[in-house]
Amino acid sequence: MSEKLLIGRTIDTGSWVHRIDPRAKMVAMMLYVVIIILSNTWLEMACVAGFSFAIIALTRIHIKYFIRAAKPLWVLMLFIFIVQCIKVDDKNGAILLSIGSWNLYVEGFKLGLFSVLRMVFLVSFTAILTFTTTPGRLNQGLEGVLKPLKAIRVSPDRFTLMVSIALRFIPSILEEAQIILKAQASRGADVRELPWKEKGKMLVSLLVPVTVGAFRRAEDLVHSMESRGFRMGEPRTKYHRLVWRSRDTIFIGFFIVMLIAMVWMSGYGTGELWTL
Amino acid sequence: MFQRELIGPHYTSNAFEESVRNPSVNSSKCSPAIELVGVSYGYAKKDLPVINDITFSIPQGQWVALVGANGCGKSTLVKLMNALLPKGEGTIKVKGLELQSDTIGEIRKTIGMVFQNPDNQFIGATVEDDIVFGLEGQCLSIEVMEERVKSYAAKLGIADLLDKHPSELSGGQKQRVAIASILSMEPEVVIFDEASSMLDEKTRNDLLNILSDMHKSGRYTIISITHDAQEIAASERVLVLQEGKLIADRTPTELFQDEKILEMSHVIAPFAFQLTTELHKYGLDISIPNCEKELTEALWPLHLRK
Amino acid sequence: MAITFEKVNYEYDANSMWGQAALQGVNLHLESGVLAGIAGATGSGKSTLLQMFNGILKPTSGTVRVLDITLRGGEKAPKLHQLRKRVGLVFQFPEQQLFEDTVEKDLCFGPINFGCSMDEAKDRARSAMEKMGLDVSLLSRNPFQLSGGQMRKVAIASVLAMDPEILVLDEPTATLDPVSRAELIQLLHRLCREEGRTVIIVTHRMDELLPFANQWVILHEGRTVFQGTVKALIEQADQMEAYGIVIPQSIRYWRAISEKFGLSGEDPCLSAEAMSKRIAQLVNSEDV
Numbered sequence: 001m002s003e004k005l006l007i008g009r010t011i012d013t014g015s016w017v018h019r020i021d022p023r024a025k026m027v028a029m030m031l032y033v034v035i036i037i038l039s040n041t042w043l044e045m046a047c048v049a050g051f052s053f054a055i056i057a058l059t060r061i062h063i064k065y066f067i068r069a070a071k072p073l074w075v076l077m078l079f080i081f082i083v084q085c086i087k088v089d090d091k092n093g094a095i096l097l098s099i100g101s102w103n104l105y106v107e108g109f110k111l112g113l114f115s116v117l118r119m120v121f122l123v124s125f126t127a128i129l130t131f132t133t134t135p136g137r138l139n140q141g142l143e144g145v146l147k148p149l150k151a152i153r154v155s156p157d158r159f160t161l162m163v164s165i166a167l168r169f170i171p172s173i174l175e176e177a178q179i180i181l182k183a184q185a186s187r188g189a190d191v192r193e194l195p196w197k198e199k200g201k202m203l204v205s206l207l208v209p210v211t212v213g214a215f216r217r218a219e220d221l222v223h224s225m226e227s228r229g230f231r232m233g234e235p236r237t238k239y240h241r242l243v244w245r246s247r248d249t250i251f252i253g254f255f256i257v258m259l260i261a262m263v264w265m266s267g268y269g270t271g272e273l274w275t276l
Numbered sequence: 277m278f279q280r281e282l283i284g285p286h287y288t289s290n291a292f293e294e295s296v297r298n299p300s301v302n303s304s305k306c307s308p309a310i311e312l313v314g315v316s317y318g319y320a321k322k323d324l325p326v327i328n329d330i331t332f333s334i335p336q337g338q339w340v341a342l343v344g345a346n347g348c349g350k351s352t353l354v355k356l357m358n359a360l361l362p363k364g365e366g367t368i369k370v371k372g373l374e375l376q377s378d379t380i381g382e383i384r385k386t387i388g389m390v391f392q393n394p395d396n397q398f399i400g401a402t403v404e405d406d407i408v409f410g411l412e413g414q415c416l417s418i419e420v421m422e423e424r425v426k427s428y429a430a431k432l433g434i435a436d437l438l439d440k441h442p443s444e445l446s447g448g449q450k451q452r453v454a455i456a457s458i459l460s461m462e463p464e465v466v467i468f469d470e471a472s473s474m475l476d477e478k479t480r481n482d483l484l485n486i487l488s489d490m491h492k493s494g495r496y497t498i499i500s501i502t503h504d505a506q507e508i509a510a511s512e513r514v515l516v517l518q519e520g521k522l523i524a525d526r527t528p529t530e531l532f533q534d535e536k537i538l539e540m541s542h543v544i545a546p547f548a549f550q551l552t553t554e555l556h557k558y559g560l561d562i563s564i565p566n567c568e569k570e571l572t573e574a575l576w577p578l579h580l581r582k
Numbered sequence: 583m584a585i586t587f588e589k590v591n592y593e594y595d596a597n598s599m600w601g602q603a604a605l606q607g608v609n610l611h612l613e614s615g616v617l618a619g620i621a622g623a624t625g626s627g628k629s630t631l632l633q634m635f636n637g638i639l640k641p642t643s644g645t646v647r648v649l650d651i652t653l654r655g656g657e658k659a660p661k662l663h664q665l666r667k668r669v670g671l672v673f674q675f676p677e678q679q680l681f682e683d684t685v686e687k688d689l690c691f692g693p694i695n696f697g698c699s700m701d702e703a704k705d706r707a708r709s710a711m712e713k714m715g716l717d718v719s720l721l722s723r724n725p726f727q728l729s730g731g732q733m734r735k736v737a738i739a740s741v742l743a744m745d746p747e748i749l750v751l752d753e754p755t756a757t758l759d760p761v762s763r764a765e766l767i768q769l770l771h772r773l774c775r776e777e778g779r780t781v782i783i784v785t786h787r788m789d790e791l792l793p794f795a796n797q798w799v800i801l802h803e804g805r806t807v808f809q810g811t812v813k814a815l816i817e818q819a820d821q822m823e824a825y826g827i828v829i830p831q832s833i834r835y836w837r838a839i840s841e842k843f844g845l846s847g848e849d850p851c852l853s854a855e856a857m858s859k860r861i862a863q864l865v866n867s868e869d870v
Binding site for chain 2: 623624625729730731756757758759760761762764786787788789826827828831832834835837838839841842843854855857858859861862864865866
Binding site: 176179180182183184185186187188189190193204205207208209212213 | 633636638661662663666667670671673674676678679680681691692695696726740741744
């Protein structure tokens with residue numbers, strides 16, 4: 001079940017992309033989202049694909065990992081595809097397929113395909129962020145990106161401490177859940193073999209121990225942090241300091257150039273930004 | 277490994293720094309590392325106290341084993357020492373400084389604690405982050421932190437693991453990281469709260485060696501809560517707790533030879549002690565052997581006499 | 583034969599987040615009614631092996647035969663309900679699997695899952711408590727209010743209540759104090775001796791199990807490197823260090839004594855009591 005979970009899995013190839021400042025990567029990913037939204041024609045999609053593959057190649061991480069990252073969402077994608085196909089009911093449009101009284105229009109099919117492609121690219125590509133950045137650095141980046149929030153009295157270091165503890169302990173808690181699942185299966189409650197209506201009963205036998213376990217961990221963690229002198233809100237120095245280098249600017253530059261190109265193409269192509 | 281430090285220039289300069297920064301260090305040199313007077317504690321008012329009127333003091337540099345059955349209050353007692361639990365009755369002094377709400381910070385700086393569960397006390401996302409967590413709290417400069425990470429990681433043999441995530445480490449490695457994290461903060465008292473009980477036999481021996489080295493360096497006062505016979509044997513002094521009361525204060529050898537106290541403390545003596553105690557029942561008085569060879573050598577003449 | 587493994591391989595899914603140690607060509611034969619100890623360094627595959635005994639993990643290749651049920655690598659597994667009922671598997675820190683608000687309900691969970699009536703389940707709960715040396719008055723208590731040692735025993739009783747023919751335990755004594763540990767091992771020994779159950783215990787404290795176990799299995803890097811009696815184990819004890827296991831004190835002493843006094847053919851005396859009795863016979867003039 002959770003074996004396909006790829007959260008926080010860094011794949012270290014030591015590439016150029018790995019060394020990029022996490023803040024730069026985060027900004028770049030935001031730009032990528034805009035780029036994806038702007039890609040509305042086959043040509044634009046091809047450009048995005050070319051760009052994405054080029055960046056992916058730079059990471060030196062095998063493409064299969066990126067494909068795998070999008071895999072868990074295939075049901076959702078199928079759903080979106082079908083909805084888009086059904087939604088378009090353009091009486092004047094070209095018909096691709098007719099089943100009884102229902103028509104599949106070329107336009108709907110295209111729209112569905114584009115939605116799915118966008119999603120695949122979005123999910124796979126943004127996996128770069130987790131694949132090339134350790135959770136720790138990701139978190140430092142997050143703190144940097146969230147710094148403006150200090151103005152509205154939200155403290156980013158509290159938030160990032162929370163995130164880092166969550167990142168640190170979620171895998172442990174899932175592992176514990178896995179063991180409890182096995183233990184209860186050994187006591188005759190196997191999720192895979194139980195009929196559907198009895199799976200609910202199973203849930204209690206899983207949730208109670210996992211919750212108790214999480215509290216036990218939390219208590220241990222608090223003791224450990226306190227005995228190392230931690231007090232919320234006390235001043236601390238920072239061991240890791242992010243240093244912005246020229247390569248970070250260059251990395252973001254790629255995305256800005258791509259974004260400008262997209263805006264230009266969509267403007268040039270049809271004169272309207274949102275048509276296919 | 278720790279001993280080298282004593283004579284090295286690094287240590288002397290450190291000690292110097294400290295006495296300049298904190299003039300009270302010199303005056304408190306003679307005061308005990310830990311002093312408890314009439315300490316009692318109960319989780320709920322109605323319940324029986326978990327800790328019942330405990331008084332003892334531990335001189336600096338001593339290695340004390342704290343033993344007793346599961347649930348006798350050992351863990352509660354040490355958690356009172358650095359205020360992980362709210363204050364109970366009685367007074368606790370750490371290096372002459374009384375534990376009060378305004379001294380908690382100072383006292384936590386003096387006492388380092390290593391806990392039982394290797395995974396749950398790992399705070400950072402990597403080994404390096406875990407070591408610096410406490411150092412950042414002490415507001416040290418990056419240079420000092422780098423220095424400390426390097427030297428303590430080397431001392432505990434985890435220098436190659438600095439960028440590892442806890443899920444990539446074994447239990448024994450995680451405990452080494454925990455110890456490095458604590459020692460890098462340079463505490464004077466280090467408490468091990470059943471730190472070896474979740475480790476396998478071999479790793480437990482490694483941990484014991486670390487404790488011995490720490491003790492030999494003379495820099496640390498060590499309190500270790502343990503059930504492990506070998507660990508008890510290596511310590512200098514054993515405090516036995518039963519139902520929240522201090523019932524015995526002995527040397528390990530005295531403890532291992534006193535069957536009554538042994539039973540009350542739920543400790544099982546090392547095999548050599550068990551054997552000599554049993555042999556004694558058959559009228560064979562043999563001094564406790566250090567190894568199996570010593571035993572056979574002691575027995576052989578008796579066999580020949582037969 | 584209770585358990586037979588033939589050339590069992592287990593490869594873990596490389597994509598899996600939880601690294602389950604692999605097994606390679608494991609052969610194993612355990613008779614019914616034995617008390618077997620399984621030892622090995624961390625990561626040697628002990629936990630993987632245990633989880634194959636009741637089909638929680640299935641072999642990648644090779645054959646696992648437990649009682650009259652056969653699991654073959656690559657084949658679709660039969661319904662495992664019967665196997666799970668007959669092989670009770672106790673995981674490490676089993677107290678962490680408790681979830682009901684009374685001890686009795688937790689003990690009835692297993693039996694009811696395996697089709698017992700409520701009354702029958704309650705009877706079994708009571709008898710399991712007695713077998714684990716627990717007072718039946720604890721049945722109405724909340725398991726989370728018990729002491730650590732009691733919780734551990736309750737959790738083992740919750741598996742025992744299924745009345746399994748084979749009881750498998752993964753480090754049942756971990757983190758208990760030495761007296762509780764010795765007591766638990768004795769209870770498990772009694773289950774084997776008096777009720778004829780096959781009991782298999784994974785341990786990293788061989789010392790405490792040595793006087794009781796009649797079969798030993800040693801795993802090293804996913805392979806069975808030793809299987810046999812205590813006597814055979816002692817003969818090959820020198821290799822233990824290579825397998826990442828510390829040679830138990832009792833074995834060290836017994837070997838020294840048996841070499842010096844020429845007792846190599848004898849059954850080993852591995853408890854302090856038994857060993858000193860044997861020594862006394864050797865050195866005292868009058869027979870003891």
